[in-house]
Amino acid sequence: MIDLSLLRNNPEEVKANLSLRGFDLDISLWETLEKNRKAFQVEMENFQAEQNKIAKEIGLAQKNNESIEDLKSKATKISSDLKDAKEKFKTNKLAYEDFLLNIPNLLDPSVPPGKSEEDNELIKKVGKIPSFEFTPKDHQELGISTDGMDFEAAVKISKSRFVVFKNSIAQLNRALIQFMLNTHTNDHGYKEIYVPFIVNKDSLLGTGQLPKFKEDQFQIKDDENEMYLIPTAEVPVTNYHRDEILDSSDLTLSYVSHTPCFRSEAGSYGLDTRGIIRQHQFEKVELVKISHPDKSSQDLEQLTSDAERILELLELPYRKVKLCAGDIGFGSALTYDLEVWLPSQNKYREISSCSNYKDFQSRRLKIRTDEKDSKVLCHTLNGSGLAVGRTMAAILENFQEKSGSVKIPKVLRPFMNDQEVL
RNA sequence: GGAGAGGUGGCUGAGUGGUUGAAAGCGCUCCCCUGCUAAGGGAGUAUGUGGUAAUACCGCAUCGAGGGUUCGAAUCCCUCCCUCUCCGCCA
Numbered sequence: 001m002i003d004l005s006l007l008r009n010n011p012e013e014v015k016a017n018l019s020l021r022g023f024d025l026d027i028s029l030w031e032t033l034e035k036n037r038k039a040f041q042v043e044m045e046n047f048q049a050e051q052n053k054i055a056k057e058i059g060l061a062q063k064n065n066e067s068i069e070d071l072k073s074k075a076t077k078i079s080s081d082l083k084d085a086k087e088k089f090k091t092n093k094l095a096y097e098d099f100l101l102n103i104p105n106l107l108d109p110s111v112p113p114g115k116s117e118e119d120n121e122l123i124k125k126v127g128k129i130p131s132f133e134f135t136p137k138d139h140q141e142l143g144i145s146t147d148g149m150d151f152e153a154a155v156k157i158s159k160s161r162f163v164v165f166k167n168s169i170a171q172l173n174r175a176l177i178q179f180m181l182n183t184h185t186n187d188h189g190y191k192e193i194y195v196p197f198i199v200n201k202d203s204l205l206g207t208g209q210l211p212k213f214k215e216d217q218f219q220i221k222d223d224e225n226e227m228y229l230i231p232t233a234e235v236p237v238t239n240y241h242r243d244e245i246l247d248s249s250d251l252t253l254s255y256v257s258h259t260p261c262f263r264s265e266a267g268s269y270g271l272d273t274r275g276i277i278r279q280h281q282f283e284k285v286e287l288v289k290i291s292h293p294d295k296s297s298q299d300l301e302q303l304t305s306d307a308e309r310i311l312e313l314l315e316l317p318y319r320k321v322k323l324c325a326g327d328i329g330f331g332s333a334l335t336y337d338l339e340v341w342l343p344s345q346n347k348y349r350e351i352s353s354c355s356n357y358k359d360f361q362s363r364r365l366k367i368r369t370d371e372k373d374s375k376v377l378c379h380t381l382n383g384s385g386l387a388v389g390r391t392m393a394a395i396l397e398n399f400q401e402k403s404g405s406v407k408i409p410k411v412l413r414p415f416m417n418d419q420e421v422l
Numbered sequence: 423g424g425a426g427a428g429g430u431g432g433c434u435g436a437g438u439g440g441u442u443g444a445a446a447g448c449g450c451u452c453c454c455c456u457g458c459u460a461a462g463g464g465a466g467u468a469u470g471u472g473g474u475a476a477u478a479c480c481g482c483a484u485c486g487a488g489g490g491u492u493c494g495a496a497u498c499c500c501u502c503c504c505u506c507u508c509c510g511c512c513a
Contacts, residue, residue: 009475041473042473042481045482046481048482049481051494057441057493058440076493078493225502366469
């Protein structure tokens with residue numbers, strides 16, 4: 001959620017910023033909602049204050065054996081006025097909150113202008129794009145030919161956009177997870193954390209997937225509670241500190257967590273239907289940082305380079321781009337995408353999205369830190385380190401050989417019984 | 423799943439309808455005293471939100487969550503969540 005005082009005091013500035021990402025802030029609607037909110041709230045609180053006062057007077061009068069009839073009839077009237085005022089306030093408040101929860105985050109000034117991914121700013125390219133003297137296969141073909149992937153079985157067991165891993169591919173999947181977790185905990189100072197994969201509504205509201213992206217979530221059938229499968233570890237890990245005031249000397253908090261992720265992929269029919277690039281379920285090793293606001297920009301650079309290091313150690317060619325205003329996510333103020341080279345598609349594909357949410361999530365989550373005599377909202381950051389399925393696809397495709405075998409990156413071999421090819 | 427007991431401020435823990443946002447203790451902060459140390463005395467010590475430019479002042483809300491009864495609810499009623507003990511089941 002964006003800063004209310006900024007929206008109240010300087011709506012034009014907010015509108016101008018949001019328009020860069022193509023969001024049209026309806027200022028006159030906002031002003032009406034805000035005017036009503038203020039009027040209804042003041043009215044309601046005045047009645048409440050009056051009621052509190054009379055209730056005390058009644059108590060006092062009763063104690064002194066004085067008549068309370070007059071006071072009581074007055075109180076009854078106020079009580080009913082208060083009830084009406086509360087009703088009015090509540091109704092307006094719903095629309096008010098809905099309006100606010102659907103406003104995206106303000107963009108960092110460094111975000112380049114642009115409408116689509118075409119306009120993202122290239123930061124750097126790393127590694128050499130492989131050239132093949134044969135026609136490279138895609139990862140699905142390689143996965144099947146090495147007897148490591150079964151898409152048909154997945155459809156039988158579940159439905160489309162799922163996969164079964166077997167044999168060396170299943171092992172490679174596990175090796176990648178282990179390698180990533182080890183690197184981030186041993187070399188980059190992240191604390192490993194294991195979290196629930198099913199979360200409640202408040203958690204998704206806190207990190208911003210709700211209310212706007214309900215369609216993208218898998219909701220669990222549960223009569224009592226509104227529960228969802230996590231779309232990313234960002235949700236449970238960031239919510240770990242919901243409603244907390246963190247000791248400033250403990251910041252920056254850095255977490256790494258491996259979880260499966262579940263996405264309904266509603267509206268992506270026809271996109272990436274082949275292979276494991278876009279599945280309903282995939283593994284991800286996620287990096288999350290909770291920072292002091294003064295430090296978050298620096299922390300985003302660090303987090304991104306920690307994710308990049310995985311690509312470098314795996315010797316995968318990739319590029320780093322800064323997302324433009326039109327392509328950046330709803331809650332993010334600044335995002336770097338890491339894109340790995342996929343030979344079968346002859347282009348770079350997103351493998352990690354590293355974002356600084358600044359105080360957008362922490363305002364919803366109430367994650368604060370103490371500062372002298374006051375409390376300030378922390379900044380939250382996250383990024384994949386990396387998406388495991390896409391990493392696997394990249395390894396298969398980039399390191400394939402004419403024979404159809406695939407060279408396993410050196411750093412993974414210790415996790416694969418020193419196997420060199422698959 | 424069955425039976426029972428509970429959920430109060432940073433912590434422990436009082437409080438069954440009325441000046442209780444909440445006793446007391448611990449912890450913490452500041453001050454005083456004590457030639458060091460130990461001890462002692464005093465004051466302060468929640469969060470959110472609104473009126474506001476304000477970390478000044480005032481109001482409102484918050485005693486697991488949400489409803490209800492009442493002039494008035496931490497206290498009474500209902501639903502839900504969670505914790506603990508015993509039994510059952512179970513990876």
